[in-house]
Structures are given as structure tokens and as C-alpha cells.
Amino acid sequence: TQLLEQSPQFLSIQEGENLTVYCNSSSVFSSLQWYRQEPGEGPVLLVTVVTGGEVKKLKRLTFQFGDARKDSSLHITAAQPGDTGLYLCAGVNYSNDYKLSFGAGTTVTVRA
Amino acid sequence: GAVVSQHPSRVICKSGTSVKIECRSLDFQATTMFWYRQFPKQSLMLMATSNEGSKATYEQGVEKDKFLINHASLTLSTLTVTSAHPEDSSFYICSAIGAGAYNEQFFGPGTRLTVL
DSSP: OOOOEEEOSEEEEETTOOEEEEEEOSSOOSEEEEEEEOTTSOOEEEEEEOSTTOEEEETTEEEEEOTTSSEEEEEESSOOGGGOEEEEEEEEOGGGTTOEEEOOOEEEEEEO | OOOEEEEOSEEEEOTTOOEEEEEEESSSOOSEEEEEEEOTTSOEEEEEEEETTSOOEEOTTOOTTTEEEEEEETTEEEEEEOSOOGGGOEEEEEEEEOSOTTOOEEEOOOEEEEEO
């Protein structure tokens, strides 16, 4: 079983501050996906990173995939209350029926 | 887009009854769908992989006779919780591999099951 360790588990910051969420594994993944989930709803795909060392930006969100494709990070600049939610990283190996291995999740709360 | 719907969004049932949850891909065909279970404040736990036209593949520890999965068409998979008990109360979420560039999974909105 592939394990993805996600940290921190909880993060509470003031509006305007920056935050970083980390996702680490000892296993190599074909790709890694980041999702955001709000209470009572399903996860929504934010980004997929595929290439080692890849950096993708989505407005104030920056996603990085480690060179060895074992780890990833999500950085939010100038966080807003609308960024509040559960952030989940998930790794996938294409040889394993595209099953996702989820991290434990990071609950982010941005206070106004 | 790649829209996945679930029905019902929430259901309350009595212990011992069976409950069926539907998962539909609305704007694409999905040969593979997945069923997850999520407890409060926790991540998603994969229950089974649903393949159109064939038997579902269950993860270790998931009872296939308890959680019946039928994927009869390219746009519909159903999960039936048989003889439900209070410990089956949970948030059930399905996903489908859509037309994304990397075969990403797109998730439904989830179904909140409460067994009294």
C-alpha cells in the first residue's frame, strides 16, 4: 500500500497570510493530484502534476512536484476566507488501475 | 466539463433495510468508476472499483455482499448498502475517470447515509 503523508493536519491563518501544505511519500507516482473539498460536498480537482520538478500556478495557488515524483507541495499566497476547506493530495500509478492513494488531508481555515 | 452526479444527496433509513445510491457521469462515458467512504474530518477511503460490464473489485476489508455494486452502463454505477446498520452511517462518494489529460477522477457531490 502506498502511503502519502500530508502535513500539517490543521492550519488556521489570518486573511492575507501565506500557507504551505506538504505531501510526502517514499513511493514514486505517475502523477499527483490536489483536490479541495468543502463540508458536505465531493472533492474538486485543482491540479494534476506529472513531471518531476514541475511547477503549476492557479491564480494564488502554486503547486510543485518533487524532482523524484515522490512529494508535492501546495502554496497559497495571500489567503482569503474563500480558500477555507479540506485540501487533499492524491497520488496515482497508471499501472494500478488509476486508483488514487489519498493523503490524510489538511483542514485550512482562513479567518477574516 | 466532467460532471458526476449522485442520488440521493442524503438518506435516512431504518436498521436492516437496504439503500441504493446512484452515480452518474453526465457529460462523458465512464468505463471505470470508484466508490469511497469518508468519515468526519478524515480522508477518503476507497471501497471498490466499478468496471462497466464486469464485476467490481473490492478493497481489502470491504464486504462485497454488504456493498453491492452494479455498473450496467457507461454512465451509471450503483452502490447498494444491504441490511444497513448504524455503523454503515457515513458519507459515500463516487468518482469516474473522465476525459482529463491524465485520466483524472472527477467526484460526485456525495451521499450522506444515516442509519437509525
